[in-house]
Amino acid sequence: MLIDFFQTMRQYRVPCSIREYLDLVGALKQNLAFADMEDFYQISRICLVKDERHFDKFDKAFSHFFEGIDSLDDLLANAKSIPEDWMKSEFERMFSKEELAEIESQGGFDELMKKFRERMEEQEKRHRGGNRMIGTGGTSPFGADGYNPEGIRVQQGRSRHKKAIKVWEQRNYRNLDDDIELGIRNIKVALRRLRKFARQGAAEELDLDDTISSTASNAGFLDIKMVPERHNAVKVLLFFDIGGTMDPFVRVCEELFSAARTEFKHMEPYYFHNCMYESVWKDNRRKSNERTSTWDLMRKFTKDYKVIYIGDAMMAPYEVTHVGGSVEHWNDEPGAIWLQRMKDTFDKMVWLNPVPESQWGWSNSLNTIKEIMDDKMYPLTINGLEDAMRYLSK
Amino acid sequence: MKFQGTKEYVATRELQMAVNAAITLQRPLLIKGEPGTGKTMLAEQLAESLGTELIQWHIKSTTKAHQGLYEYDAVSRLRDSQLGEEGVKDISNYIKKGKLWEAFSGDKPPVLLIDEIDKADIEFPNDLLLELDKMEFFVYETQERIVAKHRPIIIITSNNEKELPDAFLRRCFFHYIDFPDKETMEKIVDVHYPDIKKSLLKEAMDVFFDLRKVPGLKKKPSTSELVDWLKLLLADEIDPETLRNKDSAIPPMYGALVKNEQDTELLQKLAFMSRRKG
Numbered sequence: 319m320l321i322d323f324f325q326t327m328r329q330y331r332v333p334c335s336i337r338e339y340l341d342l343v344g345a346l347k348q349n350l351a352f353a354d355m356e357d358f359y360q361i362s363r364i365c366l367v368k369d370e371r372h373f374d375k376f377d378k379a380f381s382h383f384f385e386g387i388d389s390l391d392d393l394l395a396n397a398k399s400i401p402e403d404w405m406k407s408e409f410e411r412m413f414s415k416e417e418l419a420e421i422e423s424q425g426g427f428d429e430l431m432k433k434f435r436e437r438m439e440e441q442e443k444r445h446r447g448g449n450r451m452i453g454t455g456g457t458s459p460f461g462a463d464g465y466n467p468e469g470i471r472v473q474q475g476r477s478r479h480k481k482a483i484k485v486w487e488q489r490n491y492r493n494l495d496d497d498i499e500l501g502i503r504n505i506k507v508a509l510r511r512l513r514k515f516a517r518q519g520a521a522e523e524l525d526l527d528d529t530i531s532s533t534a535s536n537a538g539f540l541d542i543k544m545v546p547e548r549h550n551a552v553k554v555l556l557f558f559d560i561g562g563t564m565d566p567f568v569r570v571c572e573e574l575f576s577a578a579r580t581e582f583k584h585m586e587p588y589y590f591h592n593c594m595y596e597s598v599w600k601d602n603r604r605k606s607n608e609r610t611s612t613w614d615l616m617r618k619f620t621k622d623y624k625v626i627y628i629g630d631a632m633m634a635p636y637e638v639t640h641v642g643g644s645v646e647h648w649n650d651e652p653g654a655i656w657l658q659r660m661k662d663t664f665d666k667m668v669w670l671n672p673v674p675e676s677q678w679g680w681s682n683s684l685n686t687i688k689e690i691m692d693d694k695m696y697p698l699t700i701n702g703l704e705d706a707m708r709y710l711s712k
Numbered sequence: 713m714k715f716q717g718t719k720e721y722v723a724t725r726e727l728q729m730a731v732n733a734a735i736t737l738q739r740p741l742l743i744k745g746e747p748g749t750g751k752t753m754l755a756e757q758l759a760e761s762l763g764t765e766l767i768q769w770h771i772k773s774t775t776k777a778h779q780g781l782y783e784y785d786a787v788s789r790l791r792d793s794q795l796g797e798e799g800v801k802d803i804s805n806y807i808k809k810g811k812l813w814e815a816f817s818g819d820k821p822p823v824l825l826i827d828e829i830d831k832a833d834i835e836f837p838n839d840l841l842l843e844l845d846k847m848e849f850f851v852y853e854t855q856e857r858i859v860a861k862h863r864p865i866i867i868i869t870s871n872n873e874k875e876l877p878d879a880f881l882r883r884c885f886f887h888y889i890d891f892p893d894k895e896t897m898e899k900i901v902d903v904h905y906p907d908i909k910k911s912l913l914k915e916a917m918d919v920f921f922d923l924r925k926v927p928g929l930k931k932k933p934s935t936s937e938l939v940d941w942l943k944l945l946l947a948d949e950i951d952p953e954t955l956r957n958k959d960s961a962i963p964p965m966y967g968a969l970v971k972n973e974q975d976t977e978l979l980q981k982l983a984f985m986s987r988r989k990g
Contacts, residue, residue: 337882341737348736350729360729368881370744370888522774524786540794542787607927 320346323383327366330379334366341365355384523547552711553584555619555664557598559629560589564672586619591646592633593653593687594660612656616663624710625660625667628698631684632673638686657690667691668706672698721750721757722892722899730887731758740826740844740866742881745889748934751869755825758867765822767864769811771832777839780812780826781849781858803853812843813858821862830873837880845883892935894921904939908946915955916942919963923970928978933969941968 324339342365351357359380367376528543588598588610597609636643638653661667669687671678675697678684688695694709696702715731717723723731731754734741743751759766769780789806792799799805809817815824829837843849847860868884870876892900894917901913920941924932933941944965945955954964962983963969970976 333878335882341739341885344737345733350733350736357729360726361733364730364733364885364887368742368878368884368886369876373888529790540790542790 323362324366326383327376327379330375330382332367332372332375332379338366338368553619553623554586555615555623555625556585556587557594557625557627557629558587558589559592559627559631564630584623588615590629591644592629593637593644593683594627594656595644595647595649595653596651596656612660616659619664621663621665623664625664626706626710627667627669629669629671630673631669631671631687631695632681633683635682635686638683638690654686654690657687661690661692666710666712667694668710669695670698670702670706671695675702715758715761718757718761720903721753722896722903723754723757724890724892724896727754727887727889730885734867734885735865737885738863740868740884742829742868742870742876742884742886743889744870744872744886746891746932746934747871748936749889749891750935751889752825752827755823755827755867755869758865759823762823762865764820764865765818766825767811767815767818767822768825768827770827771829771836773831773833775832775836777832777836777843778810780810780840781843782810782813782851783808784853807851807853812840812849815864815866816847816858816860818862818864822864824864824866826866826868828871829868830870830876834877837876841879841883897935897938900935901939901942905942905946908942909952911952912945912950912955913942915952916945919955920969923963926979926982929970929975930972931970931975933971937969937971941965944968 320339320343324334324342327334342362345351345361345365351361362380363373363376367373523545525543525545528545529541532541532543533539588600590598594612596613597611598615599609601608633645634643637645638657640652641650642648643652669691671684673684678688678695684695694706696706714728715723715735716728730741733739743754745751755768756766784803785806785808789800789803811824815822844866847863848858850857897917897920898913901908901917916938920933920938923929948965950964962979966976966979970979
């Protein structure tokens with residue numbers, strides 16, 4: 319039951335496991351959603367999806383899975399012109415063995431097809447203009463005979479169903495999808511190097527060793543010693559170059575981003591284009607009106623934040639060195655000055671470059687930036703990452 | 713036992729479905745959504761509508777998972793032993809029950825709210841896996857197994873400040889509270905201020921949704937801000953005409969809607985620009 323549905327979800331990389339699938343079956347068994355497409359959509363989403371980032375994938379998978387029902391419509395519309403054999407194989411593909419057996423028992427496929435045709439012709443007369451024919455009044459061959467386990471639900475509660483279709487076809491949650499799981503393992507391992515545990519904050523833990531020794535030296539009179547707990551104390555500011563020449567590398571960057579999210583206690587990602595100027599932004603879709611001033615960043619974050627740039631640093635030299643050099647806007651001060659300011663504000667700063675190191679020599683701008691960064695530019699490879707992290711954690 | 717919202721709380725169909733699924737299948741329900749969409753309130757209202765006790769466990773950055781189970785106060789036991797207090801031999805005198813233990817020992821299944829779980833350390837959810845799954849835990853100091861008499865209904869809220877581990881998520885049901893559309897919003901307002909004048913409400917809603925559309929706001933006003941703002945409008949007997957007057961661009965009492973300096977500044981700038989245009 320619903321195994322194909324579950325498989326479709328997996329194909330679309332909705333991270334759901336057997337446990338979630340069993341939950342869904344359990345929920346259906348408890349009649350939490352019965353014969354209602356929208357309810358089914360809700361309940362399956364509640365059970366299978368555990369993060370709003372995956373809603374979009376779920377919506378896509380859901381509409382893909384139930385698209386079969388739409389294409390059934392087309393099939394019906396064209397039923398007269400389609401060779402019977404083709405249709406037969408198409409239906410065999412759609413139905414399981416048991417269902418086919420049941421079809422056989424109720425008069426066989428040919429009988430069903432005959433009914434289809436009759437109904438088709440009838441409907442052709444009644445509704446013109448390409449209405450959805452299947453399911454009107456719940457009397458379609460499918461509905462009446464109950465042959466399609468998933469299709470059945472569509473036919474009831476029509477208006478609600480339409481609304482639901484809209485829900486998953488709107489794909490409201492597209493913006494929240496930042497997931498790239500493939501190949502990030504290595505990156506995670508490299509980033510873990512940066513983890514640094516430190517005892518900070520209020521003394522909360524009983525330090526047993528120290529308590530014993532100080533009690534002993536206190537002539538047996540109890541002297542309790544406390545220590546602060548260990549925390550992962552690394553704080554990171556990430557800056558991604560986005561757009562233009564970086565497009566081929568966006569995937570790599572996203573991998574890094576999704577790896578980094580889980581690794582640090584404090585991590586703030588920002589975007590810029592080509593070179594850093596007086597402002598950066600957090601959401602690339604709204605970059606024109608939701609910008610953060612670079613000054614604000616420098617004031618807001620303390621100097622122990624580690625700054626990581628990710629960009630190819632390939633641009634026209636004047637984009638770094640000249641007033642008004644930016645390709646997107648008028649910049650009052652050259653990018654080099656802003657990079658320098660960042661360097662003065664924060665203790666540690668690195669630039670990760672997805673361009674292979676062997677090609678670095680060809681670009682003037684790259685070398686200018688490398689110079690500003692005090693040579694702390696590393697290729698975006700596992701080794702480069704490790705080198706960069708080693709420097710940052712020094 | 714079906715939850716359908718209460719007199720003071722409007723629950724959408726999806727939310728009702730999520731809550732009922734969680735109750736029926738006895739799973740913790742993880743609730744996310746914009747701040748101010750009533751995540752915490754849900755637990756309060758759920759407890760009320762089910763007529764059961766609400767146990768709230770508010771998570772802070774320093775909260776540890778075992779604090780929810782129990783705490784063994786070694787320090788005061790050490791001190792007491794030095795002073796030769798009575799009862800120092802019995803370790804159970806120094807075991808303090810946590811919120812989860814409390815929820816496990818209720819006679820009726822209570823509603824347990826684990827509020828803002830994302831504020832805690834990364835390892836926090838992982839430390840609660842078994843407890844939420846089996847609804848039992850072991851007290852090492854007294855060698856005692858605590859098993860829930862009734863599985864509590866667990867509502868967990870998160871503001872997305874941290875990722876929650878997969879293993880934890882697998883054990884929960886998940887619902888994301890969308891920002892309510894105008895229709896739902898009107899219902900919500902109706903629940904809070906049944907006697908609000910229709911015209912005032914309409915104008916106020918327009919202003920509110922327009923304000924949410926202003927690009928660049930650091931914090932968009934949400935439901936709870938709207939409710940507060942309406943309270944002020946009512947108290948000051950602002951008439952709908954003032955709201956309709958779009959010349960001023962800044963809504964009256966905007967302090968209730970806009971919560972930070974930059975946003976206020978932005979609005980004032982916009983107001984200035986629109987005045988100049990006019």
